[in-house]
Amino acid sequence: MLKILLIDDEEPIRKVLGLYLRSKDYEVITAADGREGIEAFQQESPAVVLTDIKMPGMDGIEVLKRVKEMNPETEIIVITGHGDMDLAVQALQLDASDFITKPVDNQALSVALKRAKERMEIRRRLKEYTDNLEVMVKEATAELQKAHDFQTNLIQNSIDGIIAADEDGTILVFNQGAEELTGRTASEVIGKMDIDSIYPPGASKTVHETFAAEAYGGKNRLVNYEIPLLSKSGKEIPVRISGAALFEEGRATGIVCFFQDLREIKRLERELIQSERLSAIGQAVAGMAHYTKNILNGLQGGVYIVNTSLKKNKPDLLPKGWAMVENNVGRISDLVMNMLIYSKEREPDYVDCSPNDIAQEVYNLMHETLEAEAAKVHDLTKRQYRVKLFKDLDPSISHCYMDPTGVHRCLLNLVTNAIDACTLESDEDKDFSIIIRTRKEDEGVRFDVVDNGSGMTDKVQEKLFERFFSTKGPKGTGLGLLVTRKIVDEHRGRISFKSSPGKGTTFTMRFPCDKERSGNGTAPKS
Amino acid sequence: MAKKILIVDDEIEQIDFASTILEETGHTLITAMDGREGMNKAKAEKPDLILMDIMMPEQGGIGMYQNLKHDDETKNIPVIIVTGITRGGGFDDVLVRQDQDIPAPEGYIEKPMNPETVLKMVNDLLP
Numbered sequence: 001m002l003k004i005l006l007i008d009d010e011e012p013i014r015k016v017l018g019l020y021l022r023s024k025d026y027e028v029i030t031a032a033d034g035r036e037g038i039e040a041f042q043q044e045s046p047a048v049v050l051t052d053i054k055m056p057g058m059d060g061i062e063v064l065k066r067v068k069e070m071n072p073e074t075e076i077i078v079i080t081g082h083g084d085m086d087l088a089v090q091a092l093q094l095d096a097s098d099f100i101t102k103p104v105d106n107q108a109l110s111v112a113l114k115r116a117k118e119r120m121e122i123r124r125r126l127k128e129y130t131d132n133l134e135v136m137v138k139e140a141t142a143e144l145q146k147a148h149d150f151q152t153n154l155i156q157n158s159i160d161g162i163i164a165a166d167e168d169g170t171i172l173v174f175n176q177g178a179e180e181l182t183g184r185t186a187s188e189v190i191g192k193m194d195i196d197s198i199y200p201p202g203a204s205k206t207v208h209e210t211f212a213a214e215a216y217g218g219k220n221r222l223v224n225y226e227i228p229l230l231s232k233s234g235k236e237i238p239v240r241i242s243g244a245a246l247f248e249e250g251r252a253t254g255i256v257c258f259f260q261d262l263r264e265i266k267r268l269e270r271e272l273i274q275s276e277r278l279s280a281i282g283q284a285v286a287g288m289a290h291y292t293k294n295i296l297n298g299l300q301g302g303v304y305i306v307n308t309s310l311k312k313n314k315p316d317l318l319p320k321g322w323a324m325v326e327n328n329v330g331r332i333s334d335l336v337m338n339m340l341i342y343s344k345e346r347e348p349d350y351v352d353c354s355p356n357d358i359a360q361e362v363y364n365l366m367h368e369t370l371e372a373e374a375a376k377v378h379d380l381t382k383r384q385y386r387v388k389l390f391k392d393l394d395p396s397i398s399h400c401y402m403d404p405t406g407v408h409r410c411l412l413n414l415v416t417n418a419i420d421a422c423t424l425e426s427d428e429d430k431d432f433s434i435i436i437r438t439r440k441e442d443e444g445v446r447f448d449v450v451d452n453g454s455g456m457t458d459k460v461q462e463k464l465f466e467r468f469f470s471t472k473g474p475k476g477t478g479l480g481l482l483v484t485r486k487i488v489d490e491h492r493g494r495i496s497f498k499s500s501p502g503k504g505t506t507f508t509m510r511f512p513c514d515k516e517r518s519g520n521g522t523a524p525k526s
Numbered sequence: 527m528a529k530k531i532l533i534v535d536d537e538i539e540q541i542d543f544a545s546t547i548l549e550e551t552g553h554t555l556i557t558a559m560d561g562r563e564g565m566n567k568a569k570a571e572k573p574d575l576i577l578m579d580i581m582m583p584e585q586g587g588i589g590m591y592q593n594l595k596h597d598d599e600t601k602n603i604p605v606i607i608v609t610g611i612t613r614g615g616g617f618d619d620v621l622v623r624q625d626q627d628i629p630a631p632e633g634y635i636e637k638p639m640n641p642e643t644v645l646k647m648v649n650d651l652l653p
Contacts, residue, residue, distance in 0.1 A: 293637055293638060296539070296637075296638045297543070297637040297638035297639060298537075298539050298540075299638075300543075300638045300639065301539055301540065301542065301543030301546075301639070302539075302543075303544065304543065304546060304547065305542060305546045306640055308546050317546065321541055321542075321546075324539050324542065324543070327539065328539075373538070376538045377559065379539065380538060380541060380557055380559070381557065381558075381559055381563075383559075416640060423536070459604075
């Protein structure tokens with residue numbers, strides 16, 4: 001029940017209004033003047049005060065002021081005499097809720113009270129809402145805090161290093177993972193260090209460029225890019241970096257990067273390479289053993305023939321035996337050279353030289369070998385030797401920047417293979433020819449070694465560049481082509497072949513010629 | 527009495543080596559440089575012993591051996607196989623897998639050839 005304090009110095013009015021209000025279910029307290037009214041207000045704390053303005057002693061305006069002082073939320077309706085508009089306005093300025101005029105009309109009073117109640121209700125709801133809002137804000141804040149703590153934890157305890165920086169590059173986030181990677185603590189980095197300084201000199205430029213480019217995950221992003229970080233102690237730590245540039249309304253605001261530690265992976269990779277190398281060495285040793293046994297056989301044969309010549313005084317045997325010793329010493333030295341070239345990482349020894357001269361040298365050498373072989377075969381079997389060597393050198397080729405010893409070895413290996421492809425071919429009565437060809441090309445020079453020997457089956461072609469693959473059994477090591485390709489690769493050249501079984505094979509090597517393209521830098525990584 | 531020995535090898539050095547060793551025996555030496563020529567000479571010359579390399583072009587060595595042992599004219603000629611492949615893991619397996627009926631050769635010589643072993647084996651097979 002709503003409590004109303006009714007203050008009026010005229011008793012009949014108090015009575016009539018009191019009756020009316022009680023009939024409308026209000027609890028009514030009455031006071032005959034201002035002072036009494038204030039006292040009643042203090043005791044009863046009514047929600048609504050209905051007061052006459054013109055009263056002896058403390059008038060209605062004064063009552064209004066005091067009540068508002070005590071409880072500003074009290075609804076005060078003033079009763080003014082007819083024509084006292086000035087007082088009514090003054091009362092409203094002092095925050096009275098409403099005014100009604102004398103003689104008090106019941107309906108006007110009802111409307112005034114109804115509005116007062118509505119205002120009270122609005123205030124109540126507002127208050128309730130405000131109270132709720134506070135609770136809700138508190139709850140939301142707690143949620144946010146939790147989410148924030150969770151994210152902070154996530155960032156902090158992520159195994160990956162996480163580093164974020166503002167648009168100037170100043171580091172703002174530096175988690176435990178980053179601490180472990182770099183050996184720096186968050187406190188010595190956050191707000192103090194530039195994100196570029198976590199990379200070795202020069203590497204940050206690469207990172208910026210890669211960020212701006214499309215290659216790794218698109219523009220302004222970086223996905224799985226491998227680069228070293230620089231630790232506090234100056235050690236380079238291999239990491240895989242993923243990151244994104246951050247934007248707010250189109251404006252760059254910073255950058256966040258994730259770093260995966262690759263040290264363990266790199267270590268395992270090294271171990272794998274090492275074990276592969278060991279197993280390759282095992283294979284190589286087995287192949288090499290057969291091959292060297294063959295050479296040893298030749299050497300022992302030569303020595304035996306020389307000894308027989310000396311012991312039995314047969315001077316005609318001496319040159320034959322000695323040639324055999326020499327030949328096999330040559331084979332051993334070729335083998336050792338190939339092994340050395342294959343096993344070492346090396347840069348070609350670039351010299352300004354003539355590719356045609358290299359081809360001519362190889363031609364001369366192999367021509368001589370074939371002539372000697374032909375003479376021996378003829379001597380022994382009265383047959384014509386069926387392998388002939390030709391050259392076809394492009395006179396427009398002048399000079400080239402390459403390693404003549406390496407290229408010489410490549411050609412020698414290819415011609416040796418070509419000869420074997422002819423002589424290992426079954427006993428058809430076919431005339432075999434091998435051509436050493438040079439051609440000038442736009443970007444450099446091309447060497448072809450063409451034979452019409454046995455050719456290669458698809459199976460052989462597939463395995464061609466495998467480690468120590470050989471079709472020659474104990475008469476080959478499988479090293480020749482490996483070494484050849486290695487030398488070509490080191491020159492940043494290309495090697496290719498075309499072959500069909502029974503028809504022959506053509507090997508082609510292309511080398512860049514000018515100083516820049518053949519490269520003064522490091523060898524390409526395979 | 528002088529006998530006839532056929533030496534078959536695709537490498538001239540190997541023929542020279544074997545010839546020099548076998549010259550001591552006083553036997554007549556004839557040579558061939560691949561499987562086909564070897565088979566032809568075996569039939570034409572009827573040697574008393576064949577010393578042959580197994581690693582010759584293509585199927586040369588193994589093919590020739592099979593031909594020899596399947597041909598009535600030549601199947602009784604003793605054969606010494608010269609091989610760089612270690613015995614046991616090599617030639618026998620290949621032969622047996624390819625041809626169940628084929629008899630084993632009368633002798634094996636492993637490279638590098640030891641002249642004394644060659645001489646002893648030849649003398650044993652040519653009494």
